[in-house]
Amino acid sequence: MTTDKHLVSINNLSVRFNTSAGIVSAVEGISFSIKKKEIFALVGESGCGKSTTAYALMRLISEPGEITGGSIIFQDQDLLSLSNKEMIDIRGKKISMIFQNPLDSLDPVYRIGSQISEAIILDKISKREAWKKAVEIIKEVKIPDYKERVNSYPFELSGGMRQRVMIGMMISRKPRLIIADEPTTALDVTIQAQILEIIKDLKEEIGTSILLITHDFGIVAEIADRIAVMYAGKIVEIGDVFQIFEKPCHPYTQLLMGSLPRTNKKEGRLKTIFGSVPNLIDLPKGCRFHERCPKSKKECHEIEPKMVEVEKGHLCACILMRK
Amino acid sequence: MNDMLNYTLRRLFQGVFVIIAITAILFVIMQLMPGDPIKLICNPRIPQERIEELRHLWGLDKPIIIQYFYWFSNIIKGDFGTSIISGQKVSTLIAQRLPYTLMLTGPALLIEFIISTFLGLMAAYKRDSIFDKVIVNLAIILRAIPIFWLGILFIMFFSLKLKILPVSGYSGFKSLILPLSTLVLPYLATNLRLTRSEALEVLRERMVLTAYAKGLNDQQVLFRHVLRNALIPTTVMFFLSLPWIFGGSIIIENVFAWPGTGKLLWKSIVGQDFPVVQGIIFIIALLTVISNTTGDIITAILDPRIRLEIKGENA
Amino acid sequence: MIKNFIKDGLKNKTFCVGFFIFFSVLFIAVFADIIAPYTYDEMEIINKLTNPNQQHLFGTDRYGRDIFSRVVYGSRVALRVGLIVVLIESFIGISLGLLAGYYGGITNRIILFITDLTWSMPPIILALAIVTMLGPSLNNVVISIAIVSWAQFTRIVRAKTQSLKNMPFIEAARAFGENDFNIILRYILPNVMPSIIVITTLALPSAILLTSSLGFLGLGAQPPLPDWGVILSNGIPFIRKAPWITIFPGLAIAYTVLGFNLIGEGLRDILDPKLKI
Numbered sequence: 001m002t003t004d005k006h007l008v009s010i011n012n013l014s015v016r017f018n019t020s021a022g023i024v025s026a027v028e029g030i031s032f033s034i035k036k037k038e039i040f041a042l043v044g045e046s047g048c049g050k051s052t053t054a055y056a057l058m059r060l061i062s063e064p065g066e067i068t069g070g071s072i073i074f075q076d077q078d079l080l081s082l083s084n085k086e087m088i089d090i091r092g093k094k095i096s097m098i099f100q101n102p103l104d105s106l107d108p109v110y111r112i113g114s115q116i117s118e119a120i121i122l123d124k125i126s127k128r129e130a131w132k133k134a135v136e137i138i139k140e141v142k143i144p145d146y147k148e149r150v151n152s153y154p155f156e157l158s159g160g161m162r163q164r165v166m167i168g169m170m171i172s173r174k175p176r177l178i179i180a181d182e183p184t185t186a187l188d189v190t191i192q193a194q195i196l197e198i199i200k201d202l203k204e205e206i207g208t209s210i211l212l213i214t215h216d217f218g219i220v221a222e223i224a225d226r227i228a229v230m231y232a233g234k235i236v237e238i239g240d241v242f243q244i245f246e247k248p249c250h251p252y253t254q255l256l257m258g259s260l261p262r263t264n265k266k267e268g269r270l271k272t273i274f275g276s277v278p279n280l281i282d283l284p285k286g287c288r289f290h291e292r293c294p295k296s297k298k299e300c301h302e303i304e305p306k307m308v309e310v311e312k313g314h315l316c317a318c319i320l321m322r323k
Numbered sequence: 324m325n326d327m328l329n330y331t332l333r334r335l336f337q338g339v340f341v342i343i344a345i346t347a348i349l350f351v352i353m354q355l356m357p358g359d360p361i362k363l364i365c366n367p368r369i370p371q372e373r374i375e376e377l378r379h380l381w382g383l384d385k386p387i388i389i390q391y392f393y394w395f396s397n398i399i400k401g402d403f404g405t406s407i408i409s410g411q412k413v414s415t416l417i418a419q420r421l422p423y424t425l426m427l428t429g430p431a432l433l434i435e436f437i438i439s440t441f442l443g444l445m446a447a448y449k450r451d452s453i454f455d456k457v458i459v460n461l462a463i464i465l466r467a468i469p470i471f472w473l474g475i476l477f478i479m480f481f482s483l484k485l486k487i488l489p490v491s492g493y494s495g496f497k498s499l500i501l502p503l504s505t506l507v508l509p510y511l512a513t514n515l516r517l518t519r520s521e522a523l524e525v526l527r528e529r530m531v532l533t534a535y536a537k538g539l540n541d542q543q544v545l546f547r548h549v550l551r552n553a554l555i556p557t558t559v560m561f562f563l564s565l566p567w568i569f570g571g572s573i574i575i576e577n578v579f580a581w582p583g584t585g586k587l588l589w590k591s592i593v594g595q596d597f598p599v600v601q602g603i604i605f606i607i608a609l610l611t612v613i614s615n616t617t618g619d620i621i622t623a624i625l626d627p628r629i630r631l632e633i634k635g636e637n638a
Numbered sequence: 639m640i641k642n643f644i645k646d647g648l649k650n651k652t653f654c655v656g657f658f659i660f661f662s663v664l665f666i667a668v669f670a671d672i673i674a675p676y677t678y679d680e681m682e683i684i685n686k687l688t689n690p691n692q693q694h695l696f697g698t699d700r701y702g703r704d705i706f707s708r709v710v711y712g713s714r715v716a717l718r719v720g721l722i723v724v725l726i727e728s729f730i731g732i733s734l735g736l737l738a739g740y741y742g743g744i745t746n747r748i749i750l751f752i753t754d755l756t757w758s759m760p761p762i763i764l765a766l767a768i769v770t771m772l773g774p775s776l777n778n779v780v781i782s783i784a785i786v787s788w789a790q791f792t793r794i795v796r797a798k799t800q801s802l803k804n805m806p807f808i809e810a811a812r813a814f815g816e817n818d819f820n821i822i823l824r825y826i827l828p829n830v831m832p833s834i835i836v837i838t839t840l841a842l843p844s845a846i847l848l849t850s851s852l853g854f855l856g857l858g859a860q861p862p863l864p865d866w867g868v869i870l871s872n873g874i875p876f877i878r879k880a881p882w883i884t885i886f887p888g889l890a891i892a893y894t895v896l897g898f899n900l901i902g903e904g905l906r907d908i909l910d911p912k913l914k915i
Binding site: 345349355356463464466467468471472475476478566567568569570571573574577588589592593595600608611615 | 751754755758759760761762763764766767768770771843847850851854855856857867870871874877878881884885888891892893895896899900903
């Protein structure tokens with residue numbers, strides 16, 4: 001359901017991949033909502049389905065993947081029921097996406113000015129106007145020597161500058177929601193900080209919401225407003241940044257936070273989570289985390305936990321919460 | 324711009340060595356052929372002195388290197404020499420026949436490039452669809468068919484059975500159709516597979532997702548980004564394979580009795596008519612160098628990263 | 639590892655179809671004496687140019703020779719020539735490629751120059767010249783095709799060797815005191831092998847096509863040897879009256895070449911998908 005405060009509502013979304021090795025249940029029955037002017041972080045290990053969720057939102061899932069259920073309500077429309085043409089109108093304009101590793105993500109044979117104005121022109125603006133706007137944008141994302149840089153090719157820029165170009169390109173049409181898929185993963189720490197600043201500014205100055213996809217809790221702590229933790233294709237906990245950091249309730253989140261004593265007590269050492277992510281083709285029955293969970297009980301093997309509200313706005317999918 | 328000019332001149336200069344090397348090798352090969360061209364054309368009852376005279380006239384009694392040197396200095400001035408077999412000037416012979424070969428190979432190259440690029444792109448875009456599977460399988464089969472057999476089959480079907488096209492020889496536009504098609508099809512098959520695999524690689528790249536995320540539609544993504552990137556390697560291949568089509572034309576001109584340089588070349592090699600062979604090989608070598616250099620330039624135009632490399636080379 | 643390879647191979651449809659075709663041609667070649675009702679040079683002038691019938695499945699040519707038998711025996715010629723050519727050209731091409739890639743520098747430049755030269759002439763023209771120079775015979779066809787085609791091995795082997803030679807495990811071997819010859823043979827060659835195998839399976843059909851083209855142009859197997867290209871070209875004066883003389887050998891060529899092409903494609907998918915041929 002959408003309220004006035006919610007920009008996009010994802011309900012019971014499922015995505016699977018039909019591979020030759022079997023059907024991979026990449027995302028199953030996840031639900032969360034992003035408010036307006038909010039930075040929402042989707043956090044989890046590699047392969048937990050967070051990027052898949054992002055692509056599903058943009059309807060960029062291609063063979064052998066398919067979206068098998070649920071709805072994505074954005075501005076009173078279910079994105080999953082739109083035609084391809086209608087979705088094209090939304091991409092870039094209402095919802096856009098920033099990718100990690102900007103070297104691969106920009107076309108090497110076109111100048112960055114062209115790549116940015118290519119997006120702007122889609123709004124029926126003349127070529128000349130679009131080019132002027134592109135220069136503006138390069139200035140806005142604080143690329144030095146912006147007047148000359150417009151004519152540069154992606155390989156002539158550093159990683160940080162390319163990411164700024166990417167951001168500039170994707171905000172050029174003033175979308176309501178920007179999905180940032182691991183935007184700083186391929187960059188140095190110092191550049192990371194700069195990019196995060198830009199992303200924060202986007203929320204403040206332009207008023208877009210950001211769906212931040214990352215595995216890095218450090219970034220989350222810096223800029224996120226609300227967080228959803230994913231594990232093996234399911235969301236295990238949702239809450240605002242304080243709730244999650246101060247009172248994580250799902251064992252997985254707790255482990256990630258490092259605040260739960262391990263079963264094999266080794267004080268003073270960096271603790272890792274024992275075991276590995278389950279095979280998404282051959283999932284264990286019940287809770288997907290129970291095999292690695294230090295708090296697991298017998299029922300965890302059989303019952304799939306439902307999301308329970310532990311306090312206002314803080315949900316957790318663990319049967320231990322049923323009290 | 325200066326960089327490009329430098330680069331072009333450098334490549335052309337290197338090309339001169341290539342031309343010399345190719346023509347020299349052929350020259351040596353021709354010299355090593357058994358038998359004696361003079362004897363081949365002379366009445367066997369001509370006295371030995373006369374044969375020696377003729378040999379001297381043709382300069383065939385001098386050492387190979389000197390012969391080559393003479394030949395090369397003449398050809399630069401435009402003098403291709405005279406045919407041993409027919410007595411005509413080689414340049415005349417070539418000039419008479421070259422237009423026919425170009426009439427065949429020129430359009431063939433253009434047509435096959437355009438069609439193969441387009442079909443390859445479509446097949447990659449509609450990967451694993453029925454369209455893709457049909458196209459790929461057709462290409463595989465076409466590549467297995469010997470070009471001379473294809474030509475003969477076409478003649479059998481269209482000329483003999485259906486009687487809608489002439490059997491052989493040049494007789495206007497209609498007679499061009501069969502040889503042209505025979506020349507186009509095998510190269511089309513090869514280039515189609517290449518374009519398809521290049522396009523598939525580009526489609527796997529993340530920048531395609533970026534293009535969609537911007538809001539571009541399929542057509543815009545395909546033709547502005549995928550094609551542009553896939554064209555780089557396919558154009559290189561196109562220019563590199565330009566001289567090969569002369570090889571194909573030898574066979575085609577034979578099958579269709581087409582009055583071009585291919586047939587002339589074959590007859591001259593077998594008949595050991597050195598000047599003609601050398602003349603035609605020179606032209607082919609020249610074309611090879613020009614097409615390779617053109618290919619390099621066009622690739623540099625298409626791919627800015629190569630322009631950077633060229634700048635580095637020139638430094 | 640071989641078991642895995644066989645498993646992958648059987649799963650790959652292209653490879654299977656190609657292998658089946660190849661095997662059928664091989665079978666025909668090996669058992670030609672049993673399969674062919676006549677020898678390839680038996681002439682029955684009375685029966686010249688007959689249509690395909692029960693006695694002569696593919697009809698007869700102008701000398702009354704059974705085309706079916708000639709095509710069957712032609713498989714021997716084709717396979718034998720193909721095999722020998724590829725053996726020679728792969729040996730030359732791979733050796734030069736390894737040397738050029740491993741030693742670099744001037745060795746590389748020289749080999750590169752020669753390779754590019756061979757590659758820049760349309761192969762059939764060069765092969766034509768060489769065969770004429772040596773004299774038209776099947777042996778000389780083999781030599782000339784090998785000369786014209788070894789470059790296809792050199793390029794890929796050279797490129798792969800270049801990228802391999804800087805890998806840590808090669809440096810380790812050097813540090814161990816292994817001499818160059820050993821390193822190339824025991825470390826580099828096995829790693830280049832998958833690509834070599836793919837190219838070999840594609841070099842074979844090229845050789846067969848080139849042989850038949852030369853045969854078609856009159857320079858190849860001398861009569862009465864049943865080279866498919868020769869049989870075909872012999873049939874040209876009779877394409878109106880006796881089209882089968884040109885149809886069947888051509889079909890044989892296409893069938894055989896197709897088989898090898900499919901094997902090559904299948905192998906590429908299994909062994910080295912990034913190989914661009």
